[in-house]
Amino acid sequence: MIAKNMLALGTNRSVIRDLFEYGNQRAKEIGRENIYDFSLGNPSVPAPKEVENAIRAILDEEDPVAIHGYTSACGSEEARKAIAQDLNQRYHTCYSADELYLTCGAAASLISVLRALMTPETPEIICAAPFFPEYRCFVEANGGQFRTIPAQEGDFQIDFQQLENALSEKTTAFLINTPNNPSGAVYSEETLRTLAELLENKGREYHHPIYLISDEPYRELTYEGTAPFPASFYRNTVICYSYSKSLSLPGERIGYVLVPKEADSGEALLGAVAGAARASGYVCAPSLMQKVIAHCAEVRPNLEEYRKNRDLLYRELTQIGYQCVYPKGAFYLFVKAPNGDGNAFSELAKKFDLLLVPGESFGCKNYLRISYCVSHDMIQRSIPAFRAAFEKAQSEAQPGT
Amino acid sequence: MIAKNMLALGTNRSVIRDLFEYGNQRAKEIGRENIYDFSLGNPSVPAPKEVENAIRAILDEEDPVAIHGYTSACGSEEARKAIAQDLNQRYHTCYSADELYLTCGAAASLISVLRALMTPETPEIICAAPFFPEYRCFVEANGGQFRTIPAQEGDFQIDFQQLENALSEKTTAFLINTPNNPSGAVYSEETLRTLAELLENKGREYHHPIYLISDEPYRELTYEGTAPFPASFYRNTVICYSYSKSLSLPGERIGYVLVPKEADSGEALLGAVAGAARASGYVCAPSLMQKVIAHCAEVRPNLEEYRKNRDLLYRELTQIGYQCVYPKGAFYLFVKAPNGDGNAFSELAKKFDLLLVPGESFGCKNYLRISYCVSHDMIQRSIPAFRAAFEKAQSEAQPGT
Numbered sequence: 001m002i003a004k005n006m007l008a009l010g011t012n013r014s015v016i017r018d019l020f021e022y023g024n025q026r027a028k029e030i031g032r033e034n035i036y037d038f039s040l041g042n043p044s045v046p047a048p049k050e051v052e053n054a055i056r057a058i059l060d061e062e063d064p065v066a067i068h069g070y071t072s073a074c075g076s077e078e079a080r081k082a083i084a085q086d087l088n089q090r091y092h093t094c095y096s097a098d099e100l101y102l103t104c105g106a107a108a109s110l111i112s113v114l115r116a117l118m119t120p121e122t123p124e125i126i127c128a129a130p131f132f133p134e135y136r137c138f139v140e141a142n143g144g145q146f147r148t149i150p151a152q153e154g155d156f157q158i159d160f161q162q163l164e165n166a167l168s169e170k171t172t173a174f175l176i177n178t179p180n181n182p183s184g185a186v187y188s189e190e191t192l193r194t195l196a197e198l199l200e201n202k203g204r205e206y207h208h209p210i211y212l213i214s215d216e217p218y219r220e221l222t223y224e225g226t227a228p229f230p231a232s233f234y235r236n237t238v239i240c241y242s243y244s245k246s247l248s249l250p251g252e253r254i255g256y257v258l259v260p261k262e263a264d265s266g267e268a269l270l271g272a273v274a275g276a277a278r279a280s281g282y283v284c285a286p287s288l289m290q291k292v293i294a295h296c297a298e299v300r301p302n303l304e305e306y307r308k309n310r311d312l313l314y315r316e317l318t319q320i321g322y323q324c325v326y327p328k329g330a331f332y333l334f335v336k337a338p339n340g341d342g343n344a345f346s347e348l349a350k351k352f353d354l355l356l357v358p359g360e361s362f363g364c365k366n367y368l369r370i371s372y373c374v375s376h377d378m379i380q381r382s383i384p385a386f387r388a389a390f391e392k393a394q395s396e397a398q399p400g401t
Numbered sequence: 402m403i404a405k406n407m408l409a410l411g412t413n414r415s416v417i418r419d420l421f422e423y424g425n426q427r428a429k430e431i432g433r434e435n436i437y438d439f440s441l442g443n444p445s446v447p448a449p450k451e452v453e454n455a456i457r458a459i460l461d462e463e464d465p466v467a468i469h470g471y472t473s474a475c476g477s478e479e480a481r482k483a484i485a486q487d488l489n490q491r492y493h494t495c496y497s498a499d500e501l502y503l504t505c506g507a508a509a510s511l512i513s514v515l516r517a518l519m520t521p522e523t524p525e526i527i528c529a530a531p532f533f534p535e536y537r538c539f540v541e542a543n544g545g546q547f548r549t550i551p552a553q554e555g556d557f558q559i560d561f562q563q564l565e566n567a568l569s570e571k572t573t574a575f576l577i578n579t580p581n582n583p584s585g586a587v588y589s590e591e592t593l594r595t596l597a598e599l600l601e602n603k604g605r606e607y608h609h610p611i612y613l614i615s616d617e618p619y620r621e622l623t624y625e626g627t628a629p630f631p632a633s634f635y636r637n638t639v640i641c642y643s644y645s646k647s648l649s650l651p652g653e654r655i656g657y658v659l660v661p662k663e664a665d666s667g668e669a670l671l672g673a674v675a676g677a678a679r680a681s682g683y684v685c686a687p688s689l690m691q692k693v694i695a696h697c698a699e700v701r702p703n704l705e706e707y708r709k710n711r712d713l714l715y716r717e718l719t720q721i722g723y724q725c726v727y728p729k730g731a732f733y734l735f736v737k738a739p740n741g742d743g744n745a746f747s748e749l750a751k752k753f754d755l756l757l758v759p760g761e762s763f764g765c766k767n768y769l770r771i772s773y774c775v776s777h778d779m780i781q782r783s784i785p786a787f788r789a790a791f792e793k794a795q796s797e798a799q800p801g802t
Contacts, residue, residue, distance in 0.1 A: 001523045001573060001609045002666055002673045006516055010676030046465035055460060064447035068650045104505055104654065104683070111682030115407055122402045134679075141680035172402055208402045249469045251688025253505065253654075265403055272403045275411025278535075279542035280681045281512030282505070287652025289687070 009141060014133055015361050016040065019346075023355050030353070036382035037355045037374070041181060041331065043248040044373045045305050051247055054295035058288065067291065071284045073274055075102025075256070079290045082297035083256060089298075091229045099261055101273050102285035102293075104253040106217045106242035108277070110138050113173075113213055113238050113257055115276035116269060118144035122172035122208065128158050129363025130334060132181050132215070145170075148363050156185035156325055156334075160194055167202050173211040173238075174199060179218040179227055182362050182369035183334040184310075184327020189228045196234035203236070209264040212237045217255075218330040220246035220300055223307050227329055236263045243293065245331075246301050254289040306331050309372040309379055316383050317370075320390050331373040334359065339393040342368050348393060352385040410542060415534055416762050417441065420747075424756050431754070437783035438756045439771045442582060442732065444649040446706050446774070452648060455696035459689065468692065472685045474675055476503025476657070480691045483698035484657060490699075492630045500662055502674050503686035503694075505654040507618045507643035511539050512681055514574075514614055514639050514658055517673035519545040523573035523609065529559050530764025531735060533582050533616070546571075549764050557586035557726055557735075561595055568603050574612040574639075575600060580619040580628055583763050583770035584735040585711075585728020590629045597635035604637070610665040613638045618656075619731040621647035621701055624708050628730055637664045644694065646732075647702050655690040707732050710773040710780055717784050718771075721791050732774040735760065740794040743769050749794060753786040 080097035242255035359367030481498035643656035743759035760768030
């Protein structure tokens with residue numbers, strides 16, 4: 001008498017995790033230096049020095065009862081104020097602390113927003129491929145319906161005809177992730193403007209808003225200028241943020257939800273987010289990390305290492321013959337499988353101890369994700385394996401030549 | 402189009418929180434020193450020095466990428482090993498690291514276990530009054546049915562006749578909390594032995610186990626010897642633990658679930674716990690705190706301050722005429738309302754700036770909870786207010802005398 005769906009979620013690990021565990025196993029056999037593991041999106045750059053300095057300063061100066069004590073469910077005012085102030089400076093917005101709800105990271109942010117928005121009348125969340133595979137689990141395990149639209153290959157912007165066809169009265173939100181995991185694509189201003197117009201029109205047609213859930217853990221990881229800020233384009237944007245990637249704190253579980261007051265039913269929605277967080281067992285975001293964020297809200301990541309990795313990989317792989325949209329953000333390259341089948345190519349690549357995540361669970365069967373948050377040295381050493389796998393796929397495709 | 406149940410949970414805060422906020426408001430009006438706030442269960446004793454030392458040592462010695470990086474979903478092996486070893490030393494058990502799943506605190510532990518156990522066929526969780534009010538929310542907001550049995554007044558052990566009547570084929574678990582919030586009662590060995598026998602028999606009768614969910618955040622807070630360990634009495638015990646109270650880390654959100662391998666479907670249940678954690682957006686427990694626990698699994702709280710508070714309050718209140726079961730653990734006194742109505746007496750007490758939580762939401766309308774995790778000095782200053790409130794209640798009850 002155990003919940004079957006929970007058992008399935010707990011035992012069928014994600015493809016990414018499976019590949020990662022395979023890599024650990026294989027590393028024991030042939031040595032870590034002989035494995036080219038591009039599976040995980042785990043930041044390889046350490047947290048900025050300001051984070052450590054902040055922790056030490058907090059320990060030196062503050063009362064331990066306050067450092068480690070409960071905060072309000074929505075998070076400490078000092079942290080929320082610091083975040084609002086930083087956003088306002090960068091995006092010319094006028095957010096205040098009471099539009100923010102601190103969370104235990106992006107997954108917690110998303111669960112809270114999804115549970116707040118999905119109702120029996122409006123259970124649908126729409127997402128454009130390619131998308132982070134856990135989205136499906138987050139929606140479906142909490143009573144919603146996850147609908148996807150195909151990727152717009154070529155640039156990984158949005159295919160608006162597909163989106164228009166997918167939207168219905170039962171849609172409560174469109175879920176985006178820009179810069180994108182796994183494609184590295186950044187939605188352009190034009191994309192966001194067109195999107196806002198479509199959602200606004202559809203909301204009027206259905207007599208209820210279609211919210212835009214903007215999952216932004218990679219917001220600060222852009223290599224070609226700042227990414228356009230979705231909330232500046234559409235009033236009904238709910239931001240889900242995490243410091244996992246921008247401050248290299250993925251294990252610390254710290255992030256936030258921002259529901260603008262100007263959004264339709266904004267205040268009620270933030271109340272429902274609080275209720276959903278409570279229903280999911282979130283009491284408050286980790287308290288020491290809240291204090292760290294209050295100190296470091298304006299700290300930006302050092303992207304030089306990721307940029308070097310991207311440039312090297314992109315140059316080498318395209319030279320070999322891999323096809324790939326040039327990634328402007330995040331730390332992923334999303335390449336077309338040279339043999340047209342992501343699963344098959346991932347298996348083939350394993351023979352060269354090259355671990356690439358097949359694109360199927362991201363909604364793109366003929367692609368593979370390469371995480372380049374790894375050491376530059378490993379990338380350099382991996383190039384011959386990339387070449388060999390490519391050539392192997394070519395030769396298998398044309399057995400006669 | 403917002404989820405109404407989530408909005409209700411987010412906006413109808415708990416009575417405890419309401420009282421606490423009232424206290425903050427009132428403190429602004431008349432000064433903090435004139436408010437006797439006994440509302441919150443927020444540890445007043447700082448985290449043991451070992452916690453700070455551990456944080457500093459980790460920062461000094463370890464790689465920041467590892468300190469703040471993702472761990473396995475179930476938590477780092479070093480932390481799980483340290484916890485298992487500590488339990489084994491104290492309780493002569495033989496737990497191993499792979500029976501443990503680290504969580505973001507007790508609420509996360511409970512949500513994960515509840516979602517893993519509650520099914521359409523077995524949706525029922527039974528709990529004996531008095532109980533922590535959030536239990537109801539955790540069960541009901543996640544599709545379960547929360548059934549309660551009345552308190553066994555006099556000693557707050559379990560009324561087994563009531564429990565037997567309440568158990569049914571639809572019951573998946575009985576949920577206990579010893580030492581208890583709000584009564585401070587500790588279940589005796591006899592209680593746990595009788596309980597084990599009843600659950601074992603009923604499980605046989607229903608052809609499925611009735612699990613015992615043992616919520617143990619106060620395990621280490623006992624003043625009269627060690628509390629009997631429920632898992633030693635009943636094989637199908639699932640432990641939900643938190644370091645919030647024992648290490649004074651309530652804001653850090655760190656705890657664990659332990660599902661013994663010897664429990665019926667133990668391995669599958671732990672898998673479902675992992676799935677439920679995933680479905681609720683828990684990626685891993687906060688990573689720095691996992692490392693702290695690996696260092697501090699054997700550290701025990703210093704209880705002298707709480708003990709002094711308990712002794713003073715118990716002596717003074719019973720002398721005034723309040724009736725109260727002598728609390729052997731936790732940091733609460735659960736007193737009978739002198740006027741027979743917890744809500745009315747809480748209101749009356751407010752007139753003396755004395756903040757006591759009415760017992761209704763704990764399942765005991767004629768009681769009040771007094772949290773004594775406060776300064777000893779405030780308790781001393783509050784005694785006249787307790788006396789005045791008592792006398793006021795007496796005089797209102799007998800207006801003619």
